[in-house]
Amino acid sequence: MAISKTMSDALNKQFNEELSSAYLYESMAADFYAKNLSGFAVWMTAQASEERIHAQKIHQFLDGNGERVFYAAISEPQAEWKTPVDAIKAALGHEKFISKCIHDLVRMARKEDDIATESFLGWFVTEQIEEETTAQALIDKLEMVGDNRMGLYQLDKEVSTRVENNGG
Ligand SMILES: [Fe+2]
Ligand SMILES: [Fe+2]
Numbered sequence: 001m002a003i004s005k006t007m008s009d010a011l012n013k014q015f016n017e018e019l020s021s022a023y024l025y026e027s028m029a030a031d032f033y034a035k036n037l038s039g040f041a042v043w044m045t046a047q048a049s050e051e052r053i054h055a056q057k058i059h060q061f062l063d064g065n066g067e068r069v070f071y072a073a074i075s076e077p078q079a080e081w082k083t084p085v086d087a088i089k090a091a092l093g094h095e096k097f098i099s100k101c102i103h104d105l106v107r108m109a110r111k112e113d114d115i116a117t118e119s120f121l122g123w124f125v126t127e128q129i130e131e132e133t134t135a136q137a138l139i140d141k142l143e144m145v146g147d148n149r150m151g152l153y154q155l156d157k158e159v160s161t162r163v164e165n166n167g168g
Contacts, residue, residue, distance in 0.1 A: 004112055008067045010105055015058040016072040017101055022051035024094060027077040028087050039160030040084055046162050061120050085142040092135035099128040
């Protein structure tokens with residue numbers, strides 16, 4: 001069964017949301033680099049790479065179903081965050097927005113009785129749980145550290161070990 005025009009348009013919108021997520025996280029990484037928090041910068045760069053993998057997954061799904069992706073304009077992301085915890089809180093807020101987008105897509109697939117798309121989106125539903133958990137865990141650590149500069153230095157070292165995982 002082919003994907004409907006509505007569903008294909010909505011998946012295209014999500015494709016661009018994923019790319020715009022990558023753009024936001026690259027901007028956060030740039031801010032961290034500028035503030036000599038290179039560990040957080042590495043972490044955010046890995047996060048951005050995962051978002052591009054998410055976009056690729058949608059790209060491949062659409063291609064595999066006789067559809068295609070269209071690149072839309074990406075708005076300029078915020079360039080600076082007052083503190084690391086402000087940045088990660090913004091990242092969590094963004095992930096919550098993305099989770100909502102994914103859930104809306106699942107609802108649309110169900111409404112259209114599009115079982116293939118619903119099944120495809122299942123991966124994203126699970127991924128979003130992980131995304132929110134990871135961001136929240138980092139916020140908890142940053143709040144634990146508070147104003148302790150030595151703690152921030154240590155945490156920056158700790159998060160620098162993050163590597164991109166292949167599954168995205
Ligand atoms: Fe994503
Ligand atoms: Fe994400």
